[in-house]
Every structure is written in C-alpha cells, then in structure tokens.
Amino acid sequence: MHVSLDSALGRQRRLNSVGESVLQIAPNAAAAYSLRSLTGGDPRVVRVRRDTDGGAGDNDEQDFTASEVSSGALAAFVGSGNDGFVETWYDQSGNSKDATQATANLQPKIVNAGSLLTDGIDFDGTSQAGLITGSFSLTQAFTTFSVSHTDDASATLGIWSTAASATANLNTASFFRNDDGFAVNAGTTLTTAGTIDYVADRTYLQTNVVNGGSSSVFVDGATGATGNAGSTNPSGILILGYFRSTSYFNLDGAIKELIIYDSDQTSNRAALETNIAAANGVTLS
Secondary structure (H helix, E strand, O other): OOOOHHHHHHHHHHHHOOOOOHHHHOOOOOEEEEOOOOOOOOOEEEEEEEEOOOOOOOOOEEEEEHHHHHOOHHHHHHOOOOEEEEEEEOOOOOOOOOEEOOOHHHOOEEEEOOEEOOOOEEEEOOOOOOEEEEEEEOOOOEEEEEEEEEOOOOOOOEEEEEEOOOOOOOOOOEEEEOOOOOEOEOOOEOEEOOOOOOOOOEEEEEEEEEOHHHEEEEEOOEEEEEEOOOOOOOEEEEEEOEEEOOOEEEOEEEEEEEEEEOOOOHHHHHHHHHHHHHHHOOOOO
C-alpha cells in the first residue's frame, strides 16, 4: 500500500500528540477557554457563583482549577440542589483575555440542581448571557476550534463574536455560529461543501480557518464549507455565547471549549482536532 509523505507525516504528528496538551501541540494561542487543562498543568479555569435560593452562602463566588472541576469540588461548592453560574471563564493562553459577566441574571449556567453540566457552560438562548473580554483583535489568517452543544438546531446560534462593545452592532466585526449558515463575517456566508446536518442535542467540533478567499469550515474533522470569508479582521471585544447584529442571537446550547489562534493552524489541525475530539467525546468524520 502506498502512503503519501503528507499522509505519513500527518499520522506521525497524531502519534506525537498523544499525551500532549492543546497548547503543547500548538502554543501561542490568542485566547483559550476550557474546563480541562489546555496547558499540561492545573490552571485556574473558572470562577463560579452559587445560587442557594437565599440560603447559606447565597451568591458566594470561588475560583476552580481544572482538577477541582473534574474532582467534583466545584459541584460540592455549589451544593446539593443548587445552581451554579459562571462569573469568569479564565483564559489559559497566558494573554489574560478572561471572559466575564458581572450581571448575575446574564451569567451562563455550569451546575444545575447540584450536578455539573456535562455539555459545557450553558447559555439559555433567551438573554444576553454572554461572557465578555476586554480589548481583542485578530488579523487574517486566523484559526478557531470550538466544541459546542446545540439545544435548538433551528436557531442562529452564536458561539463567539467581536464588537465595539457588548451592546454595539457587529457592523464589520466577525461572528461565528454552529448552524449550517456558516456565517463568518457580517454579511458573508460560506458555501456548504459537504452534508452537515445540525441537529438538536448534539455536540459538534467546529474548526474555522479564516484567510480571505481561501477560508474553510470543518465540522467533526470533515470539510463543511469553503469560500471567501471576506477581509475583515475581528476587533473590539470578544463575546462568548452570543453575537449582536440588528438584534441579539444567543447560543441556545453550551460551549465546552473555544481556542483561538491569530495564525493559520492548518498544519496542526489534525493533531489538535484529534486531541480536542478525544477529550470531549466527539467522533471525527
């Protein structure tokens, strides 16, 4: 059997990535969010507010590392029967792009009735329940990897966006979503290249390589869309969980991971997708 050099190198890169973290495989991310460690250490990943319905410890907040999330310490802090909400999702890239939401009724949920949500940080789809960074900008080419869960596959589901402010219209900023519209820049929609059937109650790994006329979207490792994403460079602030156009489009679902590179990560895509899919229970196509 003949194996091309590209194929062999791709296989070797995947083998070399076993045991490596995302940011060891491909360092220098612009921003990186997850409830697991992306660094290989035990970073602080999230700050949680507990809602005890007026009981003891109501609205107390606490930071948690990746190991404290997986060990059950976060759920224990929130307490049996209580809900927990994300005040800050910490950036693991080292660039201090922490995503926060100070307004309690706009915070996405991470614990429901005492149990850690398995699909990720849940955005309810009805309020501007986004997590927001300070200044943020990218220049093409750039690459994003997101793992998100759809509750309502028929909606326009914003994973992340950039805008001048949390209340400003997108104008020429960028937004990404996990439905089959594949919109990347305001007013720009890529052409579907394969059969991508977005359905409710499913988790998707979506990769976006944005480089003007040679942009591509991959869903669960397979090509989903290609075309011209336009020349806009995202700038302003970074918003997770909704985007603002003429109205708000909220994510009715959950985000498990979002990793953004201000570079073309095509050479690392297979290794990164293998790592991300394995960690999040996604089957690659």
